[in-house]
Amino acid sequence: MILYKLISIQLNKLKYQKQKISPMKMHIFFLNFYLLLITISRSQLIYRNFYGSFTSTNFDWNIYQLDNNGYSVASCGLKNMLIMNECTQSFNSLTSKTFELPLHDLINLSFKLWMQLQSYEDRINSVSYSFYLYIDNELYLIIQNSLYTFTNDCPPYGSYEINENIAHSSTSIQITMVSDQKSWGFSEFTLNVVSNTQNIWELVYQSLDQRFLSMITLNDGWMTNNIVSQQIEQCTDFYFLRSTGNNFIKDFVLKVHTKISLNLRVLIFNLASPIIYFKIDNQLVATQTSNSYVQSALPLCSKFIVMQVRITDFIHNNENLRIEVTTSADGSISWFGIRDFSLFIDYIKEEYQCKDFNIQPFDGCFSNQYDCNFGCSNCVNGICINCLDGWYLDPQDICIPLCGDNMLMLNEICDDGNSIPYDDCHHCQFSCPLNCILCVFGTCKECEKSYFLIENKCTPVQQNCENFVDQIETGFFNNWTNYFEKNGFQCQPNSQQLSMLQQSKQYNLLQNNYCGLAIISSFSICQFPDFLNIQHYQQDRETGCEEDYKFSPNKRQCVQTCNCQDLVSQQTNDCYICIQNCQLECLICLQDKCYACFEGWQLVDNKCQQICGDNQIALTSNEQCDDGNQIIEDGCNECQFECGSFCQLCDKELNCIICESNSQTVKQFKCKPICGDKIVINGLEECDDGNDIRYDGCI
Structure with a gap:
């Protein structure tokens, strides 16, 4: 509104000037006019109300009064005005409203103020009334009816037009109006914001x-x-x-x-x-x-x-x-x-050709300058035109390495030069052998049921048991093969071991999957008499085998013997008393690798490991219990019985068998500190004088 009036003033000056307008003045006029148009384009209407013949339903301001007389809508010809109803002239009524604003630098506020005209007595007695306008609680404008000329266009009220441009940048504004006049009001209220800030x-x-x-x-x-x-x-x-x-x-x-x-x-x-x-x-x-x-x-x-x-x-x-x-x-x-x-x-103005917000090279943009992608030999503005040898250009103009050329490029993990599946590398990525359920970097760690892992391939059990020759080639040897290959052989379990095996969950599995062989490995080692060892020694010399090698009558060649030069003699080692062997906890041992373990032991990398927390007690281990959790004071913690206080050793029922020193067994297999040993147990004993004499200060 105010900008429109300013433009009207400029046009009127141009229209009614009597003297001749010089070219310089005309240039200045149109420059000012252009700047006004720019300002208008940046002006935004926020609020407009109380125009024409409005009613009380248009009122959306807040009124604060002591006497709660409210307000009224008074008529003035074809226009109405909003009047505050007061009983006294003591700032009894005020009205306020808060507006949310967009980003701006200036507000334009315009409205028509109405105040009751001075009476004759007021003028004689020099009585003056004031109107106060607050912007964000700061007093911005005071209008006194004795100092300002009010138009007498709607007796007994006179009006005064207020139009203010106010520097303001906050995202909201509160406008408050109050007067000490008994009857006052306003109409034709408009609020605009203007943004003149440059885009910096x-x-x-x-x-x-x-x-x-x-x-x-x-x-x-x-x-x-x-x-x-x-x-x-x-x-x-x-x-x-x-x-x-x-x-x-x-x-x-x-x-x-x-x-x-x-x-x-x-x-x-x-x-x-x-x-x-x-x-x-x-x-x-x-x-x-x-x-x-x-x-x-x-x-x-x-x-x-x-x-x-x-x-x-x-x-x-x-x-x-x-x-x-x-x-x-x-x-x-x-x-x-x-x-x-x-x-x-x-804003920081940067000189750059491109910007990808990273420091990765060969991705089309590096250091804010265009560059070529991986494998690209020629590019324009970061877009590849031709690729290097061994690469091809895909529809998205990205160079992709050729898979199957025996060359490792970019995201290729392996490249064996073929497209054969299940051969450790397929489509230039590691792949598992057929029938393998767990593999790492193309190497199988575990096969499916009824398959044995032989030379990184999962071979069916039936295929391994077809004939004796296959057993020799694959390493599945029976008693006599072990006899010829070693200085002893792995025997059948004794009665105690067999009883333990039959109670195992794996017993049926073992019986049904190992070709009916009568031998279950790793239970015991049977030694042959010395003359048999001498016979083997003489036989090896006759065949001309080198040291640390021996003649294999099955393979008809010299094979390496067990290397025991480190004098390691542990059952868990692959070499025990110079005889290749699995650990005692292994049920099935083939080619010195374990394929099944005792109850409670876990098979990890062809070794039997005791795992505390698997809810299984590993036989022959130091596990006393295994409840499958880490809860303390539930009877079992870290696979050991949690005996009661002052108990050193207890059974599975947590009955104490041996008490700690300075403690003794009481009823129900519990332990308690000994009273009279001159040792005070904090929290349980207050004193201990080593006797049971009454009235000596400690009893």
């Missing part, structure tokens, strides 16, 4: 900018008393974040910048002439004080005071930013809050 700032953070706040997230909260405050309170028709102390702190992480600007509204309650201290990165940059609040017979929100903090063009280039607001409020009798926070950083 980037908004990076904005919060607490809505009039109504239903909740405040942890990210929008501010730190006070080492706690992130999310406490919401209301004052008139807006909400704010309240501090329980006297300060607020918030940290930010910013991208590359050289300057910052910010806006923050601080509200102080129940404190006259408060002071606020504003710090950036622990540096004091602003100190403000104010004593401006709305003067009325009805105090608003404990006479709250609003101070607007606006920091512009502050030199700052650190990634981390800390903002701190400290006030003179004590947090109890007087308190403070904040709202309408906005943080800006400056």
